[in-house]
Amino acid sequence: MLFRGLVRPLGARLAGADEKLDSATQANLVAQQIKAVVDVTPAVVGGAFVTSCVLIWAAVGTGAFPGILVWAAMLYAILARSLWIWANARRAGGPSNLGPGARRRVILDTAVAGAVWGLAPILLLSQGSMTLTIVTAVAIAGVLSAGGLALIVMPAAAFAFSMPVLAGSLVALTQIGDPSLAAVLTLLLASFVTVTLLVSLRQMRDFVTRRVSELKIREQNDIISLLLKEFEENSSDWLWEFDREGRIDRVSDRFQAVANRPREALVGTDFIGFLACLADGNEAVLAGIRSSIAARETFSDIELQFDDGGTETWWRLTGKPARDEFGEYAGYIGTASDITAEKQAERRISFLAHNDALTGLLNRARFTEHLRHNVARLERYGSPFAVLYMDLDQFKAVNDSLGHMVGDKLLALVAERIRKVVRETDIAARLGGDEFALILSKEIGSDVLGQLAARLIEDISKPYEIDGDFVSIGASIGIAIAPINGTRPDQILRNADLALYRSKAEGRGAYRFFESQMDSDVRERRMLELELRQALKEGELVLHYQPLVSAEDNQPSGFEALVRWNHPIRGLVPPSEFIPLAEQSGLIKQIGDWTIEAACAAATAWPDDLIVAVNLSAKHFQLSDIVAVVAAALDKTGLPPHRLELEITESLLIEQPEDVIEKLRRIKALGVTVAMDDFGTGYSSLSYLLKFPFDKIKIDKSFVTASSEDAVARDILRSIASLGKTLKIHITAEGVETQEQVDFLREIACNQLQGFYFARPLDEMDLAGYVLANFRDGTSKRTASREIEAARAG
Structure with missing residues (x-):
């Protein structure tokens, strides 16, 4: 009963402790318990050997001596095995063969040892000798005490050892003749064993708690070490640490790499001294760190700048005091980050917020700030200043023909030339696209501004070499002076823009000062x-319609449709006054689309052998879906496609020639005739004739006008006529005003003539009269007259 009562609670309490731990932790605890028992084996063996020798000496001359010798042999065998286990464990660096039954084997070994020791009192106490009884009692008490201490971390083993010793002692006490002495000894032994087991159980709990804490701390340290290693390997941060004397005592691989110093040179170095030697100019920052360290305060996000081999480098430091296990100051520990990339990004963002990314000049927002600042100075101190508004000429043609990458490089080169011309006190900005602006606040006399503008135009107009190609552009500049030309930022910039507009309108490549008339x-x-x-x-x-006549017989073969604006107050407005405005405002798309449809509708009322020609504006061609517009006009009016002729100028082919030629091919596929107008005035007229099969070329009137007096002009006209014969292209000469010109053009075999000599542009009323007067036979005249009158009535 006593055995059950002690075993069950003990087993239950031990089992309860184990259930809270995982199997790996339990196995580790068992290993720790066995190691603790094995480590005291030599002392236990030595004590047991001395005790056995005392018992043998006490039994000499008694009847128990032979039995004690046998008992001693059994005990020595057990002690020898214990020493053998201890020696193996020591060689192996710890107990080996710690399988699932290791604890059971230890408990079994201790139970056997306890049983052997339990035989000793049975053999000795039966002799009736008081001396032998006292020696045996003391020996058994010492054995129980030593066993309890040796097995204190393993209550089950202590129980397995103590119970056989106690049982043997109780059996032996029944053989003592003095019942009182037996009772006292029994009580003492039971109390001693009970206390020993309870103390062992308590120590076991403390042992488990301590060992589990140590395991968790070790595991956490391992995890922290791995995380710190991964942290340093996979980030730009690193750890630093110095002791209570301020000397660096932790140098990670990352720290060593960024410091560009060997580990030996860093360990033991004063931390603040190390930072101070990196670069000058950080005194205020280092003083702040020293103050925080002296006050044992945490510091964070402290930024240091230094020069690392000619490269600017930035570090950010964070640190806090470290304490030892007694809470005493032990130094500082913290992290450092290389924030050079972050600082560079901040500078880049700041730069882009105020500068143009492509050219490096100020952007529009920053320019506006400077403009407002100069206006404020004007209001407060009366300080005048000037604004130069500049636009690049022919830039769009370069950008479209050579690509945006070349265009971007060209803008950057233009910006470099601007920087070389302007003074340090001048403000230069790119406002967007190919527009630039300057603010000049010193020496703003008209002569100085004119010289500066002229030099800018001259330098910018010089050829540029980009990717092996030479590119040429020009520049136009408008100048406004404050307060003469305005006192508000928007007004000054607007007036400079107006001056720029006048400069471009008067031929480009020049500068103009703002005038109120603008x-x-x-x-x-x-x-x-x-x-x-x-x-x-x-x-x-x-x-209105201007006749196109045959060079052979002066008979009309068609009419060119010319748009006019019948203004209710101004009267008839010529296209030269409103077409440029329509192109700038985008209204040219509506006007051009209407002109094509209206011309087709009018031509349906003419005789079938008359064609209608429409001159396409380059801007209209770009803005409109020209192929769809032409197809829709033909479909809506029913005009046969071969009776419509579309005239384009060479300027249309300069920008995006491939796209333009593709659209012209689609138009020609509809059956429409395509002519090149103003032939001979451009630089690449002949090359365009090879790229696209034009049906007709119209010789510019400047050659026809000059032919009356200029032999060179006549030779050019002969060459063009000969070219037309060779390429089988019809030739039309426009601007014909004299009979002499008619005779010459007929002589060189021009196919068609047009000009005031035959008729000025005709409205619908005059058109009917012209047709009636110029058709060959009366039937044709009557038919044409009826058709035109019917169309007019409709």
């Missing part, structure tokens, strides 16, 4: 634009 012209142009928009709604646009 503002009036702009207001008039805006009013005209509003009226033109209204004209489109009210149907004020009309078509």
